[in-house]
Amino acid sequence: MTGFRGMRFVKDLIKRFTPQRESLTGNESVSDKQLEEVTPTPTTLTVMKRHKWSLALGVSAIALTGVITFTGHQYVEAGMNDVYHVMLDGKEVGIVSDNKIIDDYKQQRPIAVQKDFPEVHVVLETNGVTYTSERAYNVKTDDEGVLASLNQLLIPQPVGVALKVDGKTMAIVKDKQTADLILDQVSAPFAPKAKENAKVAALSASMGEDIATAPSELQKVEFVQQVDQVEVSIDPKDLAKPEDVVKKLQTGDVQPAKYTVVEGDCVSCIAKKLGITKQFIYDKNPGLQDDKLKIGNQLDVTVLKPPLSVKTTESIVKNQEIQYDTEYVKDDSQRVGVVEPISPGKNGLKKVTIQVTKVDGLLTEEKLVDEEIIDKPVTAKVKKGTKVVQGEGTGKFAWPVVSPSISSTFGVRWGKLHKGIDITGNKNIMAADNGKVIETGYKSDYGNYVIINHLNGYETLYGHMSKVTTTEGTIVEKGDKIGIMGSTGDSTGVHLHLEIHKNGSLENPLKYLNR
Template identity: 25%
Template sequence: GYTVHTVLEYNYVLAVEVNGSVVGYVQTEQVFDSAREEVAQRINYAGAGEESWTVEPSYQIAVGEQVLNENQMADAILESSSSEIQSATGLYVNGELVAVTTEGDRLRQELDNMLAPYQNPDDPNLTVAFNKEVRCEDSIYFTSTLVPVDEIIGKLHGEEQGAVYYTIQSGDTPWTVAGSFGISVDELQAQNPDYDFNSNSGFPVGSQLTISQAMPYLQVKRTLVSTYQETIPYETEEQQDSTLPMGTVQVVQEGAEGLAEITQQQVFYGDSSTPSETTIIDRVVVQEPVKRIVAMGQYVPAENIAYLSDGSTLIWPVPAYRGISRWMLGAGGKIHGGVDIRANYGTEILASASGQVTVAGYHWSYGNYVVINHGNGYQTLYAHASSLAVRAGQTVAQGQVIAYVGSTGKSSGNHCHFEIRLNGARQQPRDFFPNK
């Protein structure tokens, strides 16, 4: 049992060899592979002068020993393989080695200086970084790759790509130009806000278009987290109430807006005060909205209901009326086409039955008036209104407010002129409402 016990306690690692000699130890094969990739990157970055220089590290299982990380192992492999190397600082952008210098401190200081104007240590909601992942690595690099730090600093402040322009030629359209550069017309328009591509003169020949702006090599990216409050609108619930007169609306419960706290994340580039991206990262309801509840009157007295042969009903359109000034007179309705229902100015006029509003407008004689087609051969008309509450094409329910009593058009005094028509012919309203 002792032998087995001892073997299990051994710490197995990988011994890395170059040209038959062990240069160090790593914990796993993944660390070895990463170190080998880092070595290859530094060799490739060194360029043509080192093309013939190759190193093929290998590994075997060993016991114990101090292990190195991938960067330390890359240094060890290079140190054992070449004399044309030295300690320096490599600048990595998005994981790629882009420059090597002996003045690492100055390089780091410059990177800090680029971020400093945008930082605010007192604001925990602000994060300042570059738009690319940037790191400096003190390691072993080929002497031939060293460059003055000022050259690297110039690169940091330079452009990754210059602006691209295009001069409009005869026969060009926004679509052909955008297509030739692989962008959409909307993107082209956004780059050229002074032009209106939709107007006839918005694409003048000889004018210069911006296809894309110059892109700086490095941009400062500010990420700001902030919170604000937003109201939540309340819903309205309508409840039918058979004890309230038809057309009456009574508030049972007042509605109240709710409140939500929104946490957003905004990303700004460079000196811009306009966010490039805004993301809602959290939404907490601080106060739930209170539903507004209204009772809709459904009660209609018997004398206000007319029963039609198809089982449907018509209701008296002005429940709060004061009297009748005249009924329909004369054969065929030649003298007067309906009933004049007196009421105070602004009294509600209700739809006599449900249907579709075919007319909602003004007539020299009727004034403001509404015509509803009820779909069963019946139509009703309501005239002289002070104002209308519906529009043509709208579907209305029986008892819905459609207008308000007035005296517009050919009228003397506030009243609602009400007509009932069957298949286009005027009917005597008194035959429908004999108890009025």
């Protein structure tokens, strides 16, 4: 008897017992205890004995079925594997046996491709490569085939960096590293060499010192224009040579220009004729002194138009003498004009800090930002007659404008001496000390000017006035108004140019004026 037939026999036997049980009870409400007390009839026992072997075969069949099912499950499980469906942009490429194969491919393939294109930067976009896992029976994988398909489907794209100035593309270069190197080369000539990280020592001021080329501490280097680097797809033949890009950014492809001096020429005349400044001519021609020109000489008047300008902010620290004051002790026993020293004076010393701004190496702005007294001056004492000479100065100068700010200091500028200091502030100009106005007028370099003799060896000059409000021969006292600030003559903006002369020699006004 088969296992299936044995199972049916058991089911039929159970059905047989069920009516017998009901007949014994007589109704559906008989308790289980009562049923247990019912004694099987001889007929029932006979039936059970007759089919005893069939019942055993049925149970055996059930057990055999379980064994077959368990064995089949184990066989199927042995053929199950984890596989990975690989997709490119959502479309299946194939199946691989290990996800690490794809992870390694996405990491290593761009590196391998770049080695094949050493002259240009390439991008291999692998973000679209994804995979999903599946546990399946006896699924065939093809690791090498999938990788070969990805190699055909993923196309390397050459890219470069567009170097833009104020939104205009100047050139396309290999990569960001190349672009940064180009910008460094453009700015390098204008940064103080070997001083970027060094603290500047205080310098001794002298008339021959050129503030434009004096040792300085670099505070900031930046470009005047907006510079951007944008990655773009390219054709490799579009890449520019770095050295050509540097030259283009520095010169704007401008060709050199020369001017030949003719009879009657002067620096101011040439500057006006060409629409440039006198300072530009002096800057481009370092050997040119004052206004001395020779007929036939050639001047460099090349006006470069670099599309990219370098702006540097530098700090210059130097020592400056402080002129001592003189205290006059009146002596009625001395006649007028007799002076007798009592005790000598001594100049002091201060450390001044000047912030200098340059564009493409040319000085565009300077500002006195700080000064520190190192050694205080000692006041001299002098005995003199009691009669005061009208207009005689005290020897101690006051600022000639209210709320003064220095826009240019004393010293050499690109081979030419700046004889005083430039001051901005309140527009009313006042006498710096008692004195006598000995000269007023107009000169091309000073514009409207006033000279005051302080009758003690000192003279002061006030230049670039928009209006002179005093006259020659007038006796003025310290603080008297003598004019209004302007921008006449060779001036780049509204300011006062102040000079101090002592016994005919130029003096640095900062020696006498303190903040």
